[in-house]
Amino acid sequence: MSDDWKEQLQKYYKGNLPEEEAEEVEKDLEKLSAYQEVISEELEAETESSNEDLPPEKIKRILDDGIRNARFSLAAYVIMILLLIYPILTVTSYIYYGWHQKAEDLIQVPIQTIYITEPNVSLEEMDIERTFGLFTFEVTMDLYKRVGKSDIKQGDWEVIYQYDDAEFPKRNYISENPPQDIPYFDTKKLYHPEARITNRDMDAWDTLDRLPEGTVAEVYVSLNDLIQPGNAKEIIEGLDVEWRWYAIDTGLEASGKSLEGGYLAPIGYPAQPDPDAWSPYNNREPNEEQFMESLVFLKDYEEQATNIAHAKWLDLEHRIDYIKNNGLNTYGGVITGPAKEILKLKDNESIRTISIGEVRLWNW
Known part of the structure; x- marks a missing residue:
């Protein structure tokens, strides 16, 4: 959309365009509205078509993959936390037994x-x-x-x-x-x-x-x-x-x-x-x-x-x-x-x- 057309559109909404130019703007707006309606209908049709084409087995597989990935991510987070905690506990244990020669x-x-x-x-x-x-x-x-x-x-x-x-x-x-x-x-x-x-x-x-x-x-x-x-x-x-x-x-x-x-x-x-x-x-x-x-x-x-x-x-x-x-x-x-x-x-x-x-x- 050009800057000239934007400026003309602003004048249209403010009522500052001559009648002839205002009619031209209205025709353009009708074209844009029709185009947007066609795009929406096509997108809706494609979505319905894709949902109807997916078999139950594929949907189940997609869900299982999602669950498995979620579990893997959770396990990875737990392992990461344990790897961080273990060295801390080990050092704390050595300090505990080393304090005042407790181990000796x-x-x-x-x-x-x-x-x-x-x-x-x-x-x-x-x-x-x-x-x-x-x-x-x-x-x-x-x-x-x-x-x-x-x-x-x-x-x-x-x-x-x-x-x-x-x-x-x-x-x-x-x-x-x-x-x-x-x-x-x-x-x-x-x-x-x-x-x-x-x-x-x-x-x-x-x-x-x-x-x-x-x-x-x-x-x-x-x-x-x-x-x-x-x-x-x-x-x-x-x-x-x-x-x-x-x-x-x-x-x-x-x-x-x-x-x-x-x-x-x-x-x-x-x-x-x-x-x-x-x-x-x-x-x-x-x-x-x-x-x-x-x-x-x-x-x-x-x-x-x-x-x-x-x-x-x-x-x-x-x-x-x-x-x-x-x-x-x-x-x-x-x-x-x-x-x-x-x-x-x-x-x-x-x-x-x-x-x-x-x-x-x-x-x-």
Whole structure:
């Protein structure tokens, strides 16, 4: 549309055109109206024709394609959001476990729990693995027992934390005599002098006598009296054997029951210092001092330690107070050495009863 015609049309609407020119404009407008009517009719006819020509199958396919594309778009948006959220949660999880060395403390809980609640069991630093997830933390450890002069692999524990809460460990044992998941009186191997013996091995000394000359053994020894750990060496004086672990009197062992009345497993500490600097019983301090440090540390994580240990009650506050007031005294523990050397303790008046643990061929 030219500018001249627009100007003429404006004059027409304002009534400023001569009659002859106004008639020409009206004829042009009639032509435009007829043209617009024809265009509208043709478009309407084409639309109706296209709708009538589409079969139901094609319409369904078009709708299905639309739904599928919508679902794909939604899934893509969800994946994109998850890809953005996952790194944020991962970083937050690392910050959570790294804050105030939380992860290091949680690693120490199963380590120190094993040393004080598992007689004659030790760990190797290279066999301790840790894995972080989204607010989860997993510690896997291989457990060893000293039998003779060799550390025999007993199995492995897998401890999983959800935030700070420790789940019951997954324990995989490869030894012939693994401990019970939940110990009870009839599985007891160490007895306080005032405790009633419920699981005496009447043939233990005879078994040692029948073992071949070239064997070494792990033996649980219960004493007739409480003694200081430092004096325990006098019991094996002159014999080619060694103490591996001391069971400590904490005021509850005579009854063998926790403050709540449940079965109370023994606690104690290694008799020999560990040459590895990472160990909680290294050469830095005497083992009895490090034992007390372990108890104080675990008291702040007693719920986790109780979930991890075979023992279902630890009563650490009571035990710590008792030891502080009465000193460290042992009622037995674990020794190892040649079977025939241990047999020489049969007539020792200090010994109340024994229980045989692992036995191996000569490695002394």
